[in-house]
Amino acid sequence: MRISLTVNGVKRVADVKPNERLLDVLRYRLGIKSVRAGCLVGDCGICTVIVDGKLVKSCLMLATEANGSNIVTVEGLSTNMRPSPVQRAFVESFGYQCGYCTPAFVLTAHWITENMVNASDEEVARVLNSVVCRCTGYKQIVDSVKLALKWRREGGER
Amino acid sequence: MSLILRTTLPDFDYLSPSSLDELLALKAKYGERAAVIAGGTVLLNLMRLGFRYDYVIDIKGVRELSAIEYREGRGLVIGAAATLKDLENNEFVREKYGVLWDAVRQIGDFHLRNRATIGGNICNPTLQADTIAPLAVLGASIEVSSMRGSRRVAIWELVKEGGGLLLDPDEILTRIYIPELPKGSRGAYFKVWWIAGIAALAANIDNPRERIVRVAYSFAPSQELVEGVEKIFRQEKPLKVLIGDAINYIKTSITPPSDARASREYREHLVEFGTAYLLRKLLGVEV
Numbered sequence: 001m002r003i004s005l006t007v008n009g010v011k012r013v014a015d016v017k018p019n020e021r022l023l024d025v026l027r028y029r030l031g032i033k034s035v036r037a038g039c040l041v042g043d044c045g046i047c048t049v050i051v052d053g054k055l056v057k058s059c060l061m062l063a064t065e066a067n068g069s070n071i072v073t074v075e076g077l078s079t080n081m082r083p084s085p086v087q088r089a090f091v092e093s094f095g096y097q098c099g100y101c102t103p104a105f106v107l108t109a110h111w112i113t114e115n116m117v118n119a120s121d122e123e124v125a126r127v128l129n130s131v132v133c134r135c136t137g138y139k140q141i142v143d144s145v146k147l148a149l150k151w152r153r154e155g156g157e158r
Numbered sequence: 159m160s161l162i163l164r165t166t167l168p169d170f171d172y173l174s175p176s177s178l179d180e181l182l183a184l185k186a187k188y189g190e191r192a193a194v195i196a197g198g199t200v201l202l203n204l205m206r207l208g209f210r211y212d213y214v215i216d217i218k219g220v221r222e223l224s225a226i227e228y229r230e231g232r233g234l235v236i237g238a239a240a241t242l243k244d245l246e247n248n249e250f251v252r253e254k255y256g257v258l259w260d261a262v263r264q265i266g267d268f269h270l271r272n273r274a275t276i277g278g279n280i281c282n283p284t285l286q287a288d289t290i291a292p293l294a295v296l297g298a299s300i301e302v303s304s305m306r307g308s309r310r311v312a313i314w315e316l317v318k319e320g321g322g323l324l325l326d327p328d329e330i331l332t333r334i335y336i337p338e339l340p341k342g343s344r345g346a347y348f349k350v351w352w353i354a355g356i357a358a359l360a361a362n363i364d365n366p367r368e369r370i371v372r373v374a375y376s377f378a379p380s381q382e383l384v385e386g387v388e389k390i391f392r393q394e395k396p397l398k399v400l401i402g403d404a405i406n407y408i409k410t411s412i413t414p415p416s417d418a419r420a421s422r423e424y425r426e427h428l429v430e431f432g433t434a435y436l437l438r439k440l441l442g443v444e445v
Contacts, residue, residue, distance in 0.1 A: 001172070018172035018214065021202070040166070041203050042270055054243075054272040060199045061273065064172045065216060108269075130269035 003067040007032065008076030016063045023047045023058040025066075026073065034074040034103035038132075045131035048104040049073050055111050055130070074103040077110055086110045086148045095144030097135035104131045109145045113152045121146070167205050174216045178303070181220050182330065186305040188213050189327035196239045197273040199266065200282040223277075223332060226251070234336040238277025242266070245276060255336060257345025257357050258292040264349045265289075277331050280313070281323050286378030290317060291357035292347055293334065294383045295372040301333040308332065314383055321379025340370065344440045348432040352378045353420040356429070358436040366394045371404070371441075373433060375412060377425055382412045401437045405430055 004013045007030060014029045023040075026032040026049065038046030040059045047058045050072040077084040083091070086109050096102040108131055112124060119127075124145055133141060173192075175181040185192060192213035195201050205211070217223055223237040228250035236245070245251050245262045252259045265288050266274055279289045280300070293313050301310045302325060313334070316323045323331060343361030355376035362368040371391040374383040390404045414425035438445065 017169070019167035019169055019205075021167065040206070042199055042266070045267070045269055048269060055269045056272055057269050060197075060202050060270070062172065062195070062198060062202070062214075064174075065195075065198070065218070127268045130267035 001064055003064060005030075005066060005068075006070045008072060014063070018062065018064055020063045021059055022049070022051075022056075022061040022063045022066045022071075025063040026058060026071070032073050032075060036100065036103065038100075043132065044101075045108075046101055046104050048107050048131060050107060050111060055108060055127075057130075072107070072110075074106050077106070084110070085151050086113055086144075089148035089151065090141075090144040093140055093144040093147050095137070095141045097133070097137045101131055101133045101135075105133070105141050105144075109148055112145060113148050117149060117152055119149070124149070167202065168210050170205075170211050170214045172214050172216065174219045176219045178220050178222065178332070181215065181217055182303060182305050182328075184213070184215050185330055186328040188215075194281075194330060196275040196278045197241065197270075199270055199274045200278055204282075217277075217330070228254070231338055233338040236276055236334040236336070238280075238331045238333060239275050240277075242271040242274050242276060242279070246271060254339060254343075255292075255296060255345070257295060257347055257359050258289065258336070260345065261288045261292045261347035261349070261355065261357060264347060276334065280334075281325075281331055282321075286352050286355055286376055287321060287381070288347070288349065288355050288376060290381050291355055291374035291376040291383070292345070293336065294374040294381070295345065295357045295359040296336045296339070298334055298336045300331055301335065302329050303332040304329045310335065317381050319380060321381070340368075343370070346436050346439060348436050350428055350432070351419070354414070354425050354428045354432065356432040356436060358433070358440055360437070360440040363397075363441055366392055371437070373404075373408065373436070375414070375429065377414045378419070380415055384408050384411055386411065397441045397443050401434060401441070401443060404437065405433055408433060 002015050012030055014025055016025050026035045035049055036046045038044035042057050042060045045057055048055055049058045052069045090106055112127055173184055175184055192215050193201055193211040195214050195216050217239050223239040225237045226240050226244055226248050227235045242262045242265055276289055279287050298313050299310050300313050301308050318324050340361040345359040348356040357374045359372045361370040369391050371387055373387050387404050391400050414422050416422040
């Protein structure tokens with residue numbers, strides 16, 4: 001079955017089998033390497049992508065279900081090799097250790113800054129809850145998101 | 159690596175009907191050979207565990223099944239493919255059907271609720287169906303449709319002993335109906351992991367003769383609604399005494415299961431503690 005997706009603003013077409021997941025297609029057919037496989041049962045959130053403005057775990061979505069949708073991955077956040085404010089906040093606050101979960105957290109943080117600028121710490125935590133960091137560096141990740149939100153509220157990049 | 163990942167779901171044909179008639183015709187044609195996919199958060203895992211279907215029918219193409227509609231005086235109608243996030247963000251669900259809202263936001267996580275649907279939560283036979291107990295205390299009924307027509311029954315009548323719904327192979331859960339509740343009704347859901355979920359609803363608290371107090375339990379995957387509780391709370395005694403009476407009655411009338419996740423004794427403890435906590439909170443009784 002032929003599906004067409006808009007991935008980070010670029011129209012992509014792929015021939016997929018019905019049993020292929022969105023994760024499989026993005027990573028192995030379209031070469032989007034920030035989308036990673038973790039638990040594959042929806043627990044860890046490492047495969048998170050934004051589908052039509054919603055955070056989705058791509059290991060639990062069939063590629064065919066995503067036909068016609070607009071997908072954003074971490075590759076779509078930077079412009080001309082310049083990191084987005086959210087990415088810079090992660091660097092600034094050391095919101096990463098081994099880096100495996102980082103794309104998922106950055107993408108989740110991006111969604112938070114786009115959709116819930118005035119969120120309380122508790123609300124932020126409820127969203128971040130969906131992604132697991134096995135290095136357990138959550139403190140720095142939460143700090144990064146808070147910094148990104150602060151920049152956002154104070155008007156754009158530092 | 160890629161090979162392993164790509165072969166983890168068995169082969170199937172993907173069907174995406176765009177109208178209810180088309181959907182029901184496909185389900186009638188393929189019956190148990192076809193699985194219905196809404197959010198897919200459970201189905202994909204089941205297929206990885208070895209469940210095989212020749213066809214996977216996507217019901218999200220049938221737009222009307224994703225709607226959530228509230229009508230003053232008539233209540234709430236929820237399409238089976240409405241996502242849990244839609245329910246969480248719905249002001250009527252939050253304000254008028256608090257027990258359901260409270261349960262929904264404790265299911266899965268933020269990302270998963272963008273996909274997971276209420277119909278899937280009711281129908282899926284493996285995990286704790288956290289929406290069933292709240293729907294039971296709310297007095298909800300469900301609409302089940304097939305080519306033969308649709309029927310509307312109390313949700314409780316279709317819940318299977320081990321979880322899941324008693325549906326014929328050609329039937330699909332299409333809508334959930336929740337009646338309008340008395341003004342000022344309150345509800346809450348108490349959940350401990352996949353061990354126990356307790357739904358409680360209270361309305362007309364100040365008037366014993368019209369007082370409504372209902373509780374239902376979910377012990378993944380079995381569900382229990384305790385019918386006699388409402389009668390206990392119709393008595394003219396202090397609420398604190400009635401809560402004690404109700405808990406004693408509940409303890410004798412349900413038998414939680416024992417399994418790998420928790421022993422029966424521990425679940426009995428949770429029932430006693432959680433029920434007391436919820437009823438005190440909803441009825442405004444100090445410890």
